[in-house]
Amino acid sequence: MGIFNMFICVPMLIFAGTMTFAYEPLLGGDARNVLRVSGVCMLLAAIAVWRIKEGRGSAVVAAG
Amino acid sequence: MTAATMPAGTGAATGQRPQLSVSQILQMNLGFLGLQFSFGLQQANMSPIWGYLGAEEKNFAWLGIAGPLTGLIVQPIIGSLSDRTASPLGRRTPYFLIGALMCSIGLFFMPLSASVLMAFSLLFLLDVGNNVTMEPYRAYVNDRLESNQRSFGFLSQSAFTGLAQCLAYLSPTLLVTWFGLSKDATADGGIPTFTLVSFWIGAVLSLCTILWSITRVPELKLPEAERARLAALPKTPSATLGEIFHAMREMPKAMKAMAWMSLFQWYAMSGYWGYVTNSISRSVYGTADAGTAAYREAVLTNGQVGAFFNLIAFVAALAMAPMARRVGAGRLHAFCLVLSGCAMLAMPLIGQKELLFVAAIGIGLGWARSWAIPTSSWPIRSHPNGPGSTWASSICSSACRC
Numbered sequence: 001m002g003i004f005n006m007f008i009c010v011p012m013l014i015f016a017g018t019m020t021f022a023y024e025p026l027l028g029g030d031a032r033n034v035l036r037v038s039g040v041c042m043l044l045a046a047i048a049v050w051r052i053k054e055g056r057g058s059a060v061v062a063a064g
Numbered sequence: 065m066t067a068a069t070m071p072a073g074t075g076a077a078t079g080q081r082p083q084l085s086v087s088q089i090l091q092m093n094l095g096f097l098g099l100q101f102s103f104g105l106q107q108a109n110m111s112p113i114w115g116y117l118g119a120e121e122k123n124f125a126w127l128g129i130a131g132p133l134t135g136l137i138v139q140p141i142i143g144s145l146s147d148r149t150a151s152p153l154g155r156r157t158p159y160f161l162i163g164a165l166m167c168s169i170g171l172f173f174m175p176l177s178a179s180v181l182m183a184f185s186l187l188f189l190l191d192v193g194n195n196v197t198m199e200p201y202r203a204y205v206n207d208r209l210e211s212n213q214r215s216f217g218f219l220s221q222s223a224f225t226g227l228a229q230c231l232a233y234l235s236p237t238l239l240v241t242w243f244g245l246s247k248d249a250t251a252d253g254g255i256p257t258f259t260l261v262s263f264w265i266g267a268v269l270s271l272c273t274i275l276w277s278i279t280r281v282p283e284l285k286l287p288e289a290e291r292a293r294l295a296a297l298p299k300t301p302s303a304t305l306g307e308i309f310h311a312m313r314e315m316p317k318a319m320k321a322m323a324w325m326s327l328f329q330w331y332a333m334s335g336y337w338g339y340v341t342n343s344i345s346r347s348v349y350g351t352a353d354a355g356t357a358a359y360r361e362a363v364l365t366n367g368q369v370g371a372f373f374n375l376i377a378f379v380a381a382l383a384m385a386p387m388a389r390r391v392g393a394g395r396l397h398a399f400c401l402v403l404s405g406c407a408m409l410a411m412p413l414i415g416q417k418e419l420l421f422v423a424a425i426g427i428g429l430g431w432a433r434s435w436a437i438p439t440s441s442w443p444i445r446s447h448p449n450g451p452g453s454t455w456a457s458s459i460c461s462s463a464c465r466c
Contacts, residue, residue: 005139007323011330012132019125019335031121031342031352032412038335042405042430045328049398 081210081284090220092208092281095160097224098266098273099197102167102190104232105266106131108370109259110187111341112363115354116254117180124338127184132334134191143199150294154283156207159200164274166193171267175260178253197274208284226378233370235262240364247364248357256360329401329434336408336427341366343412344420365417369424376428384432397433404430 019034027033084092111124119127142159151158170190177183205217236258239245249257286294345351345362353359380400388396407426414420 005135007326008330009132009136011327012334013129013136014327015331015334015338016126016129016132019338020122023122023125029121030346031339032346034335034339035343035408035412038332039405039408039410041328041332041335042401042408045325045332046398046401046405048325048328049394049401051324 081208083210084208084213084281086216088281089209089213089217092204092277093201093217093220093224095164095197095274095277096201096221097228098164098270099167099194099201100225100228101232101266101269102171102194104229104370104374105171105235105263106187106190107229107337108233108236108367109262109363110183111338112354112359113174113177113183113255113259114180115342115359116250116256117177117183118254119180121339121342121352123180124342125334127180128187128334128338130184130187130191134188134195138192138195139199142196143203146200146203148294150286150291155286155294156200156204157278157283159196160274160278163193163195163197163200164271166190166196167270168267169193171263171270175251175255175263176253177255204283208281222381223378226374226381229374230371230378232262232266233367233374235265236367237364237371247360254355256363258364329430332405332408333431333434340369340411344369347412347415348417348420365420369420372421373424373428373431376425377432380429380432400429400433 023029023034027037110128114124114127115121146156146159149155149158153161166189170186170193174183174186174190177186202221205214205221209217236256239258239261240247245258245261247256247258251257251260341363342352344366345359348365349358349362351358351362384396384400403426405426407423407430410426411420411423414423
């Protein structure tokens with residue numbers, strides 16, 4: 001138990017810990033750019049799913 | 065999963081739980097509606113609240129840390145403690161009551177916040193309360209229902225989740241259009257009245273729905289053997305932590321492969337929740353100033369968009385369960401994430417309110433899949449769960465426990 005929970009909470013904590021510092025210098029202090037970053041992250045998540053799916057066994061090694 | 069982490073109901077050979085009627089199953093899970101309404105309110109309103117209280121936009125990101133932090137720390141501990149609890153009130157009931165009370169207090173005072181610090185503290189109270197109730201409520205389905213009725217039990221929780229989140233997002237708009245609340249009236253701290261009333265509705269719902277559930281469909285008495293087994297289990301925090309670490313070591317390798325997907329997916333959702341209102345306020349209403357009428361309009365718009373994407377997510381989650389078997393869960397999952405990503409990339413470019421709802425379809429499809437596991441070889445149970453997510457409960461508590 002708690003594993004999936006970590007899969008969710010840890011990325012959210014990373015967001016909380018990084019975005020504050022990135023917001024003004026990297027994203028120009030514009031909330032629209034945060035949505036652009038989120039969009040790119042979703043696409044990266046889709047690529048990650050592809051890797052899980054492609055060879056179950058080997059994906060473990062690749063991603064692990 | 066070890067015997068110690070199994071929900072007691074399944075561990076003991078108690079077997080015979082009475083069959084409940086559809087209405088009874090709905091009533092036993094009604095408390096979930098109140099709980100998820102509270103999650104929806106947070107998701108929809110916390111960023112604007114930081115803004116009303118004068119926080120800088122860059123700080124919205126870490127001000128929302130209460131959700132993931134309490135989810136990470138409180139939820140597993142409560143889940144494990146509740147599995148070992150045998151109180152006079154029952155095994156899960158004490159957690160339902162305490163959690164609902166904390167939620168209710170947090171929701172009542174949140175819109176009265178006079179400072180960022182006060183709202184930040186209340187968010188912790190609210191999120192601890194949510195977590196105290198959430199995990200035991202998931203486990204309760206296994207406790208209370210015979211195995212042939214559990215799917216319906218979880219389904220009713222998912223349905224209440226979808227309904228509650230839609231309503232939570234939509235309530236400010238409903239208050240303005242149906243009940244004639246002024247768009248421009250604000251409380252002392254600058255928080256709009258439509259937000260204040262929505263939170264107070266949440267405060268009442270949170271407590272009343274739980275009370276309804278536990279009085280109309282009370283917990284079953286634990287059998288003596290089970291009670292003795294629970295009493296013999298160590299209740300110390302270290303035992304609980306030990307159990308959690310044990311579960312972590314036992315984590316199937318395949319799950320580790322999911323870590324990357326989760327990292328990107330939930331980072332993206334955090335960004336969406338934290339900044340979508342301010343993105344809409346800029347792209348559609350041309351302002352980022354939380355004190356303006358245009359910004360309040362953006363908050364209402366985001367509520368409508370959020371209600372719509374939660375509705376899409378709920379319907380899609382049901383529709384996609386059989387589809388996942390046909391086209392492959394991985395492919396479907398990736399497809400939905402791509403749509404969601406494109407929608408997020410498109411939203412900042414949209415200057416017309418109506419078009420936001422098109423983007424919301426993509427967001428909703430991605431959100432629907434957030435609660436499913438992308439591989440057909442694992443048990444798939446889709447929960448369009450709250451922001452919850454996080455905070456909200458793990459898929460694991462249903463997937464692994466069933």
